[in-house]
Amino acid sequence: MSKYSRLALSTTCAGFGILLGRYYERNNGQYRDTSIENLGKSSLTANDFFKDNESFGKNQAPISDTVRSFLPVSTVYASTQISRPPNRLQEILTFGVPSFDPLRPFENHVVLYDRRNRVPHWVFEHLKKEHVEKNDKVDRKSSDFTEDQAIHPFFRSTNADYKRSGYDRGHMAAASNHRHSQKAMDDTFCLSNIAPQVGKGFNRDVWNDLEKYVRALARKHRNVYVCTGPLYLPRLEPDGKVYIKYEVIGKNNVSVPTHFFKVIVMETDKGEFEMNSFVIPNQSFPENTPLKNFLVPVETIERASGFLLFDGVPKHRLKTINGKKV
DNA sequence: TTTACTGT
Numbered sequence: 551m552s553k554y555s556r557l558a559l560s561t562t563c564a565g566f567g568i569l570l571g572r573y574y575e576r577n578n579g580q581y582r583d584t585s586i587e588n589l590g591k592s593s594l595t596a597n598d599f600f601k602d603n604e605s606f607g608k609n610q611a612p613i614s615d616t617v618r619s620f621l622p623v624s625t626v627y628a629s630t631q632i633s634r635p636p637n638r639l640q641e642i643l644t645f646g647v648p649s650f651d652p653l654r655p656f657e658n659h660v661v662l663y664d665r666r667n668r669v670p671h672w673v674f675e676h677l678k679k680e681h682v683e684k685n686d687k688v689d690r691k692s693s694d695f696t697e698d699q700a701i702h703p704f705f706r707s708t709n710a711d712y713k714r715s716g717y718d719r720g721h722m723a724a725a726s727n728h729r730h731s732q733k734a735m736d737d738t739f740c741l742s743n744i745a746p747q748v749g750k751g752f753n754r755d756v757w758n759d760l761e762k763y764v765r766a767l768a769r770k771h772r773n774v775y776v777c778t779g780p781l782y783l784p785r786l787e788p789d790g791k792v793y794i795k796y797e798v799i800g801k802n803n804v805s806v807p808t809h810f811f812k813v814i815v816m817e818t819d820k821g822e823f824e825m826n827s828f829v830i831p832n833q834s835f836p837e838n839t840p841l842k843n844f845l846v847p848v849e850t851i852e853r854a855s856g857f858l859l860f861d862g863v864p865k866h867r868l869k870t871i872n873g874k875k876v
Numbered sequence: 877t878t879t880a881c882t883g884t
Contacts (some may be wrong), residue, residue, distance in 0.1 A: 750883060
């Protein structure tokens, strides 16, 4: 070990000591982010950040995609092409790496929470007949909207934010998709699964129709996978320029999405797949507005949301998209 | 039916 390396190592270790202290302090609070691996931590330590590549820090070491995506291009280039002192990046990030929104796993759905907007990025569900069937033992009326204690208070939406806002607390994973278990239904009332929706003409009507359609599919198919979330779409304003404009509500400035999307993947008994994807503006529609009016290519949703959706569905077994053979 | 609100 060179003199320089020893110096760097000791400096870095001292830094990690401080970091670990801070980390544990932050996570003793009730708002600890519980999630898979590192994804939910409010901020990562440099140690967390680099641990997924043991060889990182050696010359010519490959960088994992996870780390690479967070580094400036020049740094990535330097790390792969040019000799440099080890652990320099850990040193730069000594006091934490603010990154990653929290992934929130629940009993029967998963939420990627958007700290900035105080609503979900997306919510995934896997639905079978038994999840959506009528069940007298599970009662929606015994579920209450609850704030998500796992989200840091700076970023947590509250019932007070929604009260008298004019908007419904709209479920992303619908409550009635989880009728097999009171706990699973209660989970959907956690505010990390909720976004502001226009009530009359949207949440209670056309959006509700879409949710009923999903349950009908779940009764007919072996497996149904659903991804639901908000969108903030750009619009041409009178000055001739394009803006993304949306209202925020409550003391926490909870974002009111301009649109919502839902992508549905069905698996047939043959093991083939069908996909339908919808985008509906967050506004009132007349009764009995047909859902087919809102079918859009999934690529539209991907480009607007920043997420590739159902990218892992085997292409050769995907037989129809939005009702058309592919 | 299922989605929720406000006001008591």
